[in-house]
Amino acid sequence: MKDRGHNRDPKQCRVKLKELRQAYQKTREANSRSGSEPQTCRFYDELHAILGGSATTTPAVLFDSFNGDGGNTEAGFGDEEDDDEEEVVDSSQQASGETSFPDSQELFLTLDLEPVPPEPTQGCLLDPAGGEGTSDTDIKELEDVFGLHGQIEHKLDFLRKNVPKDMKLVLIGHSIGCYITLEMMKRASELQVLRSVLLFPTIERMAQSPQGKLLTPVLCKLRYILYMPVYLLSFLPERVKTSMVRFVLRGLKCPDEASIVTSLNLFSVDCVANVLYMASQEMMKVVERDSTTIKQNLKKLIFYYGVADNWCPQQYFEEIKMDFPDGDIRLCEKGIRHAFVLDASREMAAMITDWVQDILTRL
Structure with a gap:
């Protein structure tokens, strides 16, 4: 891995392997349900080959590129409790x-x-x-x-x-x-x-609160009338939606680009319905x-x-x-x-x- 430019310690590799195994297991379980549409996940075919078609199967050996020797894959693909005891590390901070x-x-x-x-x-x-x-x-x-x-x-x-x-x-x-x-x-x-x-x-x-007095009637009694216009707006092209968001946020001195991307979720009826429901409960x-x-x-x-x-x-x-x-x-x-x-x-x-x-x- 180091020869290919990857700088990861064994602990980070074990965490990633565990994530891949869990993703494979969930995808495999979803595909086993009758009537469900076929699903996949990243490296599904490779994982299927390694795990032998069973998310609980432990392959015999994986090569540890950090130690230079072979090792049992319980460090990565197993369900042991050791993974849960690992220290949580911010990999971006390390890098x-x-x-x-x-x-x-x-x-x-x-x-x-x-x-x-x-x-x-x-x-x-x-x-x-x-x-x-x-x-x-x-x-x-x-x-x-x-x-x-x-x-x-x-x-x-x-x-x-x-x-x-x-x-x-x-x-x-x-x-x-x-x-x-x-x-x-x-x-x-x-x-x-x-x-x-x-x-x-x-x-x-x-x-x-001042804002609550204004929005409580809308959130608790009138929020359903907002669903239809949001549904109609959801059919707009993405570039039009982005332009609309930028127009609404034009008054900000330094708008965060992430805010624009996130705001595009508000063109989804599902998202708006859940947000308004949560807000009404608040x-x-x-x-x-x-x-x-x-x-x-x-x-x-x-x-x-x-x-x-x-x-x-x-x-x-x-x-x-x-x-x-x-x-x-x-x-x-x-x-x-x-x-x-x-x-x-x-x-x-x-x-x-x-x-x-x-x-x-x-x-």
Whole structure:
């Protein structure tokens, strides 16, 4: 592998092999169902040949290009627990030579405003396009997965199945992701959370906020009328959709190109239906601030409010600051908007990186 220009250590290879095996297994199971359309995944034919038609078969030997000897493939294709105990490593950070934080056992989990959901009829999250990689977690058993409760349980299920129990975590939430973060800490107190960074937190009285008063009637009673125009717009050519998105975002001083690409999902009726359904639940369920959970975890929490945020106005900042005078509760003085991902994602990322580095060096 090194002779071909690939710089990967054995640990990264084992993780990739496990992902390929899981992708093959899911594809094979899907194809075994009667009446289902044939599916494939990356390197399916090669995996089928190696695994001998069985996702649980362990080939006799794989050559270890790092050690120069043969080895049993349990390191990559097996289901043993060792893989789950491996340290989570940011491979992009290794490749760039950047300095990692002290104690590399920390894992960062970011929760944003809305997930990009699959079709509402699926009942589980799908693999990325092309079949490479695996789903975050198997959530067929979760009820109302696109609702607020289902999203919280999905994140917890992901951690339980993919992250070692003794892994130290830094949780970063934005908007409704802050509510989800607090609920995760409440429902799973065993999580080894070092810090939770809550950006523009919509953790109380969403329907009573300036933006909530405007949108609650639409989200809770009139959202269905939006489906037809979205359905009709979905037939437009991609270049026309892109031009429309750029026109809507033209007022941004430095629009993030990723925001334009992501916004194209809003031309999908499935995506819009799930987003609006989730938002309607937020208006109804995010009412009282969970002061009990905040008090129990106050030393682990960082709140960051906006000066002119119509979802969590400055009044909310002043009230929580009064209730928790010893808490790390900050007010943005840079004029960053609630939807900072549209034009200030790099600035926000740099600021949070500085916070987390400072926090971890003092632990």
